[in-house]
Amino acid sequence: MTDHKTDQILVLGATGKTGRRLVPLLRAAGREVRAASRSGEVTFDWGLPATWAPALGGAKTVYLVPPDDPGPIGALVRQAVAGGVTRFVVLSGRGVQYADGFGAGMAGAELAVRDSGAAWTVLRPNNFNQNFDEDLWRRPLRSGRLALPTGSVPEAFVDVDDVAEAAAALLVSAGDEHHGQVYELSGPRALPFGEAVGIMARAAGRPIAFEELTPDAYVAELLAAGEPKPVAVALNAMFTLFRAGHTSTPVDGVRRLLGREPRPFEEYAARAAAAGAWS
Numbered sequence: 618m619t620d621h622k623t624d625q626i627l628v629l630g631a632t633g634k635t636g637r638r639l640v641p642l643l644r645a646a647g648r649e650v651r652a653a654s655r656s657g658e659v660t661f662d663w664g665l666p667a668t669w670a671p672a673l674g675g676a677k678t679v680y681l682v683p684p685d686d687p688g689p690i691g692a693l694v695r696q697a698v699a700g701g702v703t704r705f706v707v708l709s710g711r712g713v714q715y716a717d718g719f720g721a722g723m724a725g726a727e728l729a730v731r732d733s734g735a736a737w738t739v740l741r742p743n744n745f746n747q748n749f750d751e752d753l754w755r756r757p758l759r760s761g762r763l764a765l766p767t768g769s770v771p772e773a774f775v776d777v778d779d780v781a782e783a784a785a786a787l788l789v790s791a792g793d794e795h796h797g798q799v800y801e802l803s804g805p806r807a808l809p810f811g812e813a814v815g816i817m818a819r820a821a822g823r824p825i826a827f828e829e830l831t832p833d834a835y836v837a838e839l840l841a842a843g844e845p846k847p848v849a850v851a852l853n854a855m856f857t858l859f860r861a862g863h864t865s866t867p868v869d870g871v872r873r874l875l876g877r878e879p880r881p882f883e884e885y886a887a888r889a890a891a892a893g894a895w896s
Contacts, residue, residue: 687725
């Protein structure tokens with residue numbers, strides 16, 4: 618039997634989208650959690666290796682949310698294994714194996730844990746529903762216009778609550794049936810971005826327009842809005858991945874891990890609109 622008191626779980630990115638949902642789920646399941654981030658309960662910074670050992674602190678399992686820069690990931694994984702970590706659950710991204718100029722950190726994390734000698738499982742979710750209300754696209758939606766280079770290709774958006782619950786299911790599992798597995802996570806259906814914007818507009822009770830841009834026009838708009846060029850280039854590469862259709866077909870990872878269907882986008886939009894996300 619696993620001793621949950623000695624099987625500490627280190628959650629990296631504990632104040633991020635998945636981490637701040639995952640930590641309470643694990644604690645509700647009776648697990649001892651070290652919630653780590655630059656501003657979390659436990660200090661962890663990918664750019665400050667001196668923070669790594671105190672954050673690891675005897676943990677046996679790590680929920681690894683990689684940085685954009687793959688540079689430090691291998692060193693952290695090696696240090697973790699040397700310190701007694703026996704298992705990793707990695708938050709990656711769907712289609713990362715096809716990406717060019719986007720997702721280097723996610724790809725680097727997958728490679729590092731595969732080569733670590735420890736047990737590992739990878740989660741590859743689609744674009745989060747919550748990108749529309751928590752950061753990436755919240756401001757343009759509130760302004761009444763979201764303009765992106767989607768090529769009209771649909772995206773099987775996934776709710777981040779489903780991702781956090783899937784991660785929790787893996788992290789509390791006592792068996793080895795998930796070792797070496799890659800789970801792709803999506804929502805129940807694929808939506809063109811324009812249709813998703815229409816759903817959010819109706820939920821918010823206000824007009825919000827979607828506009829299709831060329832890749833060059835998208836980069837130009839990002840730069841004009843003050844985004845650094847590397848960020849603009851990376852976001853444009855992300856849409857290159859989407860337009861290739863690698864993330865457009867719904868998959869069954871949520872059902873396999875949680876035994877239920879993923880949350881529908883309409884449910885998400887109603888919750889976010891009720892909370893004033895786009896008002």
